[in-house]
Amino acid sequence: MADSEGHGRLSRLVGEPGLAGTVPVDRVVSAIASYGMWALTIGIIVFLWLPLSLIVVLSFMESSVLFPFEGVTLANYVSLFTNASLLGAARQSAIVATTSAAVATLIGVPLGFAIARRTFRGRSVLRGLVILPLLMPGIIMGISLLILFRVIGFSPGFFGTVLAHSVYGLPFIVLPVTARLAVFDRKLEEGARDLGADRSGVLKDVTLPIISPAIAAGFVFAWLRSFEDFIRVFFVGGTMDALTKEMYGMVVYSQGTEAMDPMATLIVVVVASALAVAINLRDILEYV
Known part of the structure; x- marks a missing residue:
């Protein structure tokens, strides 16, 4: 059942196989490139915003490090x-x-x-x-x-x-x-x-x-x-x-x-x- 569902998702992603029972290579490459671009975009956003988010969080922390957690403060x-x-x-x-x-x-x-x-x-x-x-x-x-x-x-x-x-x-x-x-x-x-x-x-x-x-x-x-x-x-x-x-x-x-x-x-x-x-x-x- 799991193999059938996986095959169904792949078919929807790259299209139905051709007459010879093979998936078009260009559709596979396009799907991989699409997922790769999403992963790259998310990675860049995390790389850019994680340090800024960390600074914001640390500004409310009693300690200058996240771990061990010592509490929240406005001091x-x-x-x-x-x-x-x-x-x-x-x-x-x-x-x-x-x-x-x-x-x-x-x-x-x-x-x-x-x-x-x-x-x-x-x-x-x-x-x-x-x-x-x-x-x-x-x-x-x-x-x-x-x-x-x-x-x-x-x-x-x-x-x-x-x-x-x-x-x-x-x-x-x-x-x-x-x-x-x-x-x-x-x-x-x-x-x-x-x-x-x-x-x-x-x-x-x-x-x-x-x-x-x-x-x-x-x-x-x-x-x-x-x-x-x-x-x-x-x-x-x-x-x-x-x-x-x-x-x-x-x-x-x-x-x-x-x-x-x-x-x-x-x-x-x-x-x-x-x-x-x-x-x-x-x-x-x-x-x-």
């Missing part, structure tokens, strides 16, 4: 919200991320328009230079900027970090903007001009609203890359308190580590909530 969150240095570092990192992402957006959007819609000498070189900060190792960029700051007499700190992160975030703005403009229907702008709109009106009422999800996507990822950066901040941050530097010091010196899991949990919740809101308002992930 870790009390330690977080009474840790003035960690909260101050998080606030400073948020300010740096917001400022650098805004600067990258103000520079990257016009630059994206120039690359996508203008033909000039050195255009391909400019496109390559824009992408370069994304490809350059963080330690190389951090060391080179530190050397540059020392040569010109610029002190590392808040403004140095904003400058470094603005350069680092520029590709995240330019790439989605140029990609969106590459498939932009220019007839929409021509129609607006035929109806009497001037150049600024077309830009404000037609072009920017259509490409705004691409701009939002670039801003979000530039903000995230700045907020979570450690290597560049380590070299150009000077004495500025940053969340990544503060958490690194907590691990090295084993001080205040009970507040780390709650802080990581709050970051996960805030980032996930921001992405959910952004996706519901405008599907920004379409342009990533």
Whole structure:
């Protein structure tokens, strides 16, 4: 009976055998590939989300390990919200991320328009230079900027970090903007001009609203890359308190580590909530 049921499931999966009593090979391969892709997808999801889920669980545990189980507590969150240095570092990192992402957006959007819609000498070189900060190792960029700051007499700190992160975030703005403009229907702008709109009106009422999800996507990822950066901040941050530097010091010196899991949990919740809101308002992930 079991063999009959197994044969029935296989028949439904790959189809009935052919006249010669053999199962088509392509259907077997297709079935194996389908199950393989499901297994791979589930494995990737588990690999990505299991560490995050573990951090969330540990943030409510009395011990820093799951086993042996010692109970559930909110004392870790009390330690977080009474840790003035960690909260101050998080606030400073948020300010740096917001400022650098805004600067990258103000520079990257016009630059994206120039690359996508203008033909000039050195255009391909400019496109390559824009992408370069994304490809350059963080330690190389951090060391080179530190050397540059020392040569010109610029002190590392808040403004140095904003400058470094603005350069680092520029590709995240330019790439989605140029990609969106590459498939932009220019007839929409021509129609607006035929109806009497001037150049600024077309830009404000037609072009920017259509490409705004691409701009939002670039801003979000530039903000995230700045907020979570450690290597560049380590070299150009000077004495500025940053969340990544503060958490690194907590691990090295084993001080205040009970507040780390709650802080990581709050970051996960805030980032996930921001992405959910952004996706519901405008599907920004379409342009990533």
